[in-house]
Amino acid sequence: MRCGIIGAGLAALTCAGELKAAGCEVRLFDKGRGPGGRMSTRRLTTPFGATELDHGAPYFEVSDPGFRRIVEEWRREGLVVPWREAGSRAWIGFPRMSSLISGLAARHDVSWQTFVGGLIRNDGAWQISTDQGLQGPFDVVVTAVPPEQAIPFLALHDLDMARTASQAKSRACWTAMFVFGEKLATSPYPRRGNASLAMALCNRAKPGRTGPESWVVHATPEWSTAHIERDPAEVAPLLLAAFQDLLDLPALPPVEAIAHRWRYAMSDGIGRSVLWNRGLKLGACGDWLPGIGVEGAWLSGHNLAHLVMGSEREISAGLTAALRASM
Ligand SMILES: Cc1cc2nc3c(=O)[nH]c(=O)nc-3n(C[C@H](O)[C@H](O)[C@H](O)COP(=O)(O)OP(=O)(O)OC[C@H]3O[C@@H](n4cnc5c(N)ncnc54)[C@H](O)[C@@H]3O)c2cc1C
Numbered sequence: 001m002r003c004g005i006i007g008a009g010l011a012a013l014t015c016a017g018e019l020k021a022a023g024c025e026v027r028l029f030d031k032g033r034g035p036g037g038r039m040s041t042r043r044l045t046t047p048f049g050a051t052e053l054d055h056g057a058p059y060f061e062v063s064d065p066g067f068r069r070i071v072e073e074w075r076r077e078g079l080v081v082p083w084r085e086a087g088s089r090a091w092i093g094f095p096r097m098s099s100l101i102s103g104l105a106a107r108h109d110v111s112w113q114t115f116v117g118g119l120i121r122n123d124g125a126w127q128i129s130t131d132q133g134l135q136g137p138f139d140v141v142v143t144a145v146p147p148e149q150a151i152p153f154l155a156l157h158d159l160d161m162a163r164t165a166s167q168a169k170s171r172a173c174w175t176a177m178f179v180f181g182e183k184l185a186t187s188p189y190p191r192r193g194n195a196s197l198a199m200a201l202c203n204r205a206k207p208g209r210t211g212p213e214s215w216v217v218h219a220t221p222e223w224s225t226a227h228i229e230r231d232p233a234e235v236a237p238l239l240l241a242a243f244q245d246l247l248d249l250p251a252l253p254p255v256e257a258i259a260h261r262w263r264y265a266m267s268d269g270i271g272r273s274v275l276w277n278r279g280l281k282l283g284a285c286g287d288w289l290p291g292i293g294v295e296g297a298w299l300s301g302h303n304l305a306h307l308v309m310g311s312e313r314e315i316s317a318g319l320t321a322a323l324r325a326s327m
Contacts, residue, residue: 001139002024002139003016003025003140003141004028004126004135004138005028005029006028006116006119006142006143006145007037007143008035008105008110009030009036009145010039010287010294010301011144012028012142013101013105013108014297014300014301015144015302015305017305018302018305020107022305024140026108027111027138028108028110028111029110029114029130030112030113030114031113034112035101035102035110036056036097036102037056038057039054039057039093039294040054042055042177044179046255046256047255049211049212051204051211052203053203053214054093054096054216055175055177056175056262057294058086058097058199059083059092060293060294061087061089061293061294063295067298074103077103079094079103080092080093080094080099081207083206085205086189092207095207095209096208111132117129117130119141119153122137125137140282140283140308141281142283142284143284146288147166147169147170148264149264151166154275157282158282161284168291169267170263171221171225171265172225172262172265173224173262174218174223174227174235174259174260174262175216175217175219176216176239176240176257176260178240178256179255180252182213184202184247185249188205194246195242196223196238196239196242197219197220197246198220200215200216200246202214203216215243217239224261232259232261237257266287269291269292270291272289272290273299273304274304275289281311285300285304286300287300
């Protein structure tokens with residue numbers, strides 16, 4: 001079975017891994033310059049040396065026993081480590097957040113910098129239209145992108161799936177990265193913020209991180225939405241002021257202050273783990289279905305792979321029975 005997957009974040013790679021293990025031929029297409037998705041890491045060169053900042057998910061929590069087993073496997077492979085200072089269930093990619101995604105992506109045929117613009121169905125097979133040309137044919141197609149980006153793909157082929165996806169609303173998040181020439185005189189571990197900031201943490205305090213003193217702050221969804229169309233160059237000083245206010249520190253000037261806009265950062269979910277049209281062999285997975293961040297992305301990709309394989313097995317069992325009956 002040939003499977004094409006739009007996106008190569010954690011949900012996509014989880015689904016891809018299980019489909020490949022079951023014998024499918026899997027290809028993934030991602031518009032990103034490299035691995036990460038919303039678990040990305042930004043590399044910066046500063047007067048105090050190079051550093052890498054996790055500017056998407058700062059860490060993730062593990063509750064589900066199935067996810068815990070997989071996370072322990074990733075730990076043995078050196079892709080993740082626990083970060084106890086952020087909580088007893090907190091984990092991070094090692095030595096950077098994106099290491100988990102690059103480690104998993106290395107096992108697959110992923111085309112990076114490939115923007116998917118549409119899905120075409122011809123004679124019972126799928127083709128994926130990208131800015132690098134038409135890809136396929138595929139027997140199964142999976143979207144593993146945020147709901148707002150999945151809806152245009154789904155709407156042309158299954159309006160019910162698109163309608164369901166439109167119930168999930170992503171929250172925006174402005175993130176800022178600050179690099180300082182000296183250590184800040186405060187606890188480096190994650191702390192809840194103020195009216196503008198949801199969280200602030202010292203990236204340098206995570207296991208495996210090197211380089212100068214570096215902090216990442218995430219604005220609240222309300223603040224982010226109110227400022228969503230502003231220029232990153234305007235947003236960075238606003239978040240710096242909020243950060244200095246939160247820490248109650250003298251106004252130490254950073255050597256780098258960069259803001260990043262996440263239009264679709266997180267979703268509360270819609271109480272499902274996947275969308276699957278068995279007749280068309282069109283599926284959707286991602287954190288926005290169960291709505292629990294990184295763990296939700298894994299759960300969704302995992303469940304969709306099982307559904308795809310389950311229905312394939314049912315179909316081939318059905319075909320075998322029909323063939324036997326006709327003999
Ligand atoms: C600022 C921030 C803070 C967060 N904090 C936490 C946290 O504390 N804990 C937690 O558990 N989670 C957190 N999250 C959420 C977590 O990062 C996500 O739940 C998880 O990474 C989602 O994985 P995914 O595979 O569903 O989607 P993504 O990682 O978004 O992957 C989707 C991929 O699809 C690609 N794509 C999109 N459209 C197209 C297209 N048209 N063509 C080709 N490719 C496309 C993108 O490039 C991307 O790589 C945070 C996220 C952000 C942004």
